[in-house]
Amino acid sequence: GDSVTQMEGPVTLSEEAFLTINCTYTATGYPSLFWYVQYPGEGLQLLLKATKADDKGSNKGFEATYRKETTSFHLEKGSVQVSDSAVYFCALRRGNSGGSNYKLTFGKGTLLTVNP
Amino acid sequence: GAVVSQHPSWVICKSGTSVKIECRSLDFQATTMFWYRQFPKQSLMLMATSNEGSKATYEQGVEKDKFLINHASLTLSTLTVTSAHPEDSSFYICSARVKAGVYTGELFFGEGSRLTVL
Numbered sequence: 001g002d003s004v005t006q007m008e009g010p011v012t013l014s015e016e017a018f019l020t021i022n023c024t025y026t027a028t029g030y031p032s033l034f035w036y037v038q039y040p041g042e043g044l045q046l047l048l049k050a051t052k053a054d055d056k057g058s059n060k061g062f063e064a065t066y067r068k069e070t071t072s073f074h075l076e077k078g079s080v081q082v083s084d085s086a087v088y089f090c091a092l093r094r095g096n097s098g099g100s101n102y103k104l105t106f107g108k109g110t111l112l113t114v115n116p
Numbered sequence: 117g118a119v120v121s122q123h124p125s126w127v128i129c130k131s132g133t134s135v136k137i138e139c140r141s142l143d144f145q146a147t148t149m150f151w152y153r154q155f156p157k158q159s160l161m162l163m164a165t166s167n168e169g170s171k172a173t174y175e176q177g178v179e180k181d182k183f184l185i186n187h188a189s190l191t192l193s194t195l196t197v198t199s200a201h202p203e204d205s206s207f208y209i210c211s212a213r214v215k216a217g218v219y220t221g222e223l224f225f226g227e228g229s230r231l232t233v234l
Contacts, residue, residue: 043225103150
């Protein structure tokens with residue numbers, strides 16, 4: 001079945017440091033890939049997504065590139081801020097967004113703490 | 117973005133009692149709502165998918181008589197944990213898919229509800 005593996009946390013960085021959170025997946029076909037972020041006390045929010053190979057999703061300075069050859073979707077940010085402290089979830093979805101199948105498969109989440 | 121609200125955010129109950137968790141889409145109608153369960157340091161596991169006015173579709177291994185899901189309107193779905201036991205203690209998260217508007221088709225998550233069964 002489908003699965004998502006992301007690096008275990010917690011990850012602790014100083015402000016302005018470079019961030020990488022690794023994510024690899026196992027799925028048949030061509031899934032869509034997502035990064036969700038959960039700030040303390042809030043629900044998960046979509047951070048970025050990519051729907052086909054070599055697509056790069058980006059938002060709020062975060063980027064991730066859909067690499068089919070390595071089945072990866074690593075999250076990166078060049079300079080993190082204290083406000084980026086949150087839990088980050090990598091996820092995949094098989095099936096198109098217009099269909100009835102909208103099931104997401106999540107990784108375990110990575111807690112990021114950014115210190116000033 | 118659109119807002120999904122869960123209530124209660126935290127509930128403690130005695131073993132054997134039933135607990136209801138509500139999931140509301142506050143500013144949009146939802147075609148579909150999803151219920152997830154999250155154990156500590158584990159990923160979100162999809163429990164069931166519910167469409168307004170129809171029976172929920174449960175994932176394999178999820179007891180439908182244990183976790184009752186009602187989706188009475190396009191803005192409200194409820195999860196009832198019946199005869200709760202300590203092993204049901206978990207973090208329950210709902211998400212809703214937007215029916216129409218600028219966010220059509222997108223998925224928004226509630227903030228989660230933590231259930232502790234004593």
